Amino acid sequence: MVFRLSAGFLVAVLALLAMSLYLSDYYLGEERRLIAAGDLPGGLEAARAAGRMDPFDPEPLEDVSYIFQLRGQNEEAVGALRDAVDRDPNNYITYLELASLQFALDDLAAAEENYRKVLELNPQAHAARSGLAKLHLRRGNLEKAKRKYEKVEAAGEISYTDLYDLGRIYVRTGEPREGYKAIKKARRRASAGIEALEGPLKAQRERLVGSMDLALAEALVVQGSYGRAAKIIARSPFEQAPALLRLLETDPEAYRGQVVNSDIQ
Secondary structure, X not given: OHHHHHHHHHHHHHHHHHHHHHHHHHHXXXXXXXXXXXXXXXXXXXXXXXXXXXXXXXXXXXXXXXXXXXXXXXXXXXXXXXXXXXXXXXXXXXXXXXXXXXXXXXXXXXXXXXXXXXXXXXXXXXXXXXXXXHHHHHHOOHHHHHHHHHHHHHOOOOOHXXXXXXXXXHHHOXXXXXXXXXXXXXXXXXXXXXXXXXXXXXXXXXXXHHHHHHHHHHHXXXXXXXXXXXXXXXXXXXXXXXXXXXXXXXXXXXXXXXXXXXXXX
């Protein structure tokens, strides 16, 4: 009799759990449908309902955070991700999302702590190492940023934007030839497939490639290759190009000093 009662209780618990998981998935689906329709309040309520149905899954809270970000409620977005971390403290992806949001909000100390937590949980999480490199770059610590980027590059995981940053760091830390090579490689990757893009995405990529061209000129100026630099600058469509060309022609050492001492934006 006791065995039958225990078995019946277990079946009931499993059925309730299955129903909760089903409802959680249902509400997550509803949330995404509502978000796609532009109904942020409805999407938020659906995501919260999904979180109540499955109190162990961080995904609903990650979605809650995303909706708060769309609404510009950044503190609430951070809080939701912290709650998501509490649900699954061994999930490095959630720590990475939290660190990236904190970095975007300029909370560098908190972001650094969570990027390091990601690497503690998964030493192969190169996105976190890249995040730390950007963090050091924002603080103006070029040497630390360089070391992080170099590790990502050595693993074959570096993006062309990170490679561009690494090249510009080389130019400003006494390795302009390495900088030129890195920026050149980044430019090739950024240019690949650019014709397949359209509208704002294509215009944005073209501006990036144009900025890379000027960075190549900067690397050449720091090397002392003024003639090659002048040819690149003369072809640039950017508004500042004529002024840069005049500076190069009249005072190349001032141009060189301007490059070496400038921040990387």
